[in-house]
Amino acid sequence: MLFDLDGTLVDSAADLAAAANAMRADRGLAPLPLLQYRPHGGSGARGMLGQAFDTAPGQSGYDELKREFLDRYEAVMYDSTRAFPGIEAELLGLADAGMTWGIVTNKAERFALPLAKALGLAAGAIVGGDTTGHTKPHPAPLLEAARRLGVAPQSCLYVGDDERDILAGRAAGMSTATAAWGYLGESGEFRHWGADLELSAPGELLKALGLA
Incomplete structure (x- = not known):
């Protein structure tokens, strides 16, 4: 079992937005509302800077x-970021069933590893955007996570909240699930992504797996 991080396991949009708004404040610009940043939370610096500075x-x-954004984000990334409601129970349910799970994120290890540790996300493997030299939608990060977990890719389910997650999972030969509680991109439309499962809340995964 593999999960995306931002927008799937954790809600980090407020801290990402705070870093971008701090940059705007230094340049004499008014802050933008979290609602504007939030759909782009899964795109990290690219998404936040696109909104804050149209770049x-x-x-x-x-x-x-x-570079400035990443330094600012590193200073605030623990302030508001929390696991989505129901995630902790879901992960405990997987562990109780003897299932191993990991995290595959485009977030660099510099941020992903300490953040997962701070939030108590005891993943069996964490693969960041700079772990393999490829980022999603390339399948390499997912294949590396499966290798670290000792699980065949075809027996993995990858859960994510962005179309690139579904594309990466499919390219890796894995089953896929859309985390519809996540950021989902600007349009918010996800049903055309072609995921094998569409989950509206974390607890639905355990039900889909027959564990609840």
């Missing part, structure tokens, strides 16, 4: 803004 990778000055 994107490859544009002039983006790399400098990204």
Whole structure:
């Protein structure tokens, strides 16, 4: 069993938004509402900077803004981030059933590893966006997580809240599930992603697996 992190296991949007708004404040700009940032929480620096400064990778000055954002985020990333309601019970249910689970995120290990530890997410494997040299939707991070867990990819289910999660899972030969409680991107539409399961709340996963 594999999970995405931001928007699937944890709600980190407020801390990501706070880092972006701190950058705006330093430049004499008014803060943007969390509601505007939230759908882009799964895209990390790219999503936050896109909203805060209408910029994107490859544009002039983006790399400098990204470095500043990541430093600011590192200072606040524990302030408000928590597991979504029901996640802790879900993970306990998996453990009680003897199922191993891991995290595959595009978040760099610099942030993913300490954040998971601080939140008590005792994953059997954590693969970040810089672990394999590839980020989702490339299947390499998911395949690496399966290898670390000692589980065949075809027996894995990957749960995520972004289309790239479903694409990555499919490319890795895994079953997929959409975490519809997550960020879901700007449109919020997910039914065309083609996931094998659509879960509206964390507890539904245990039911789908016959564990509740």
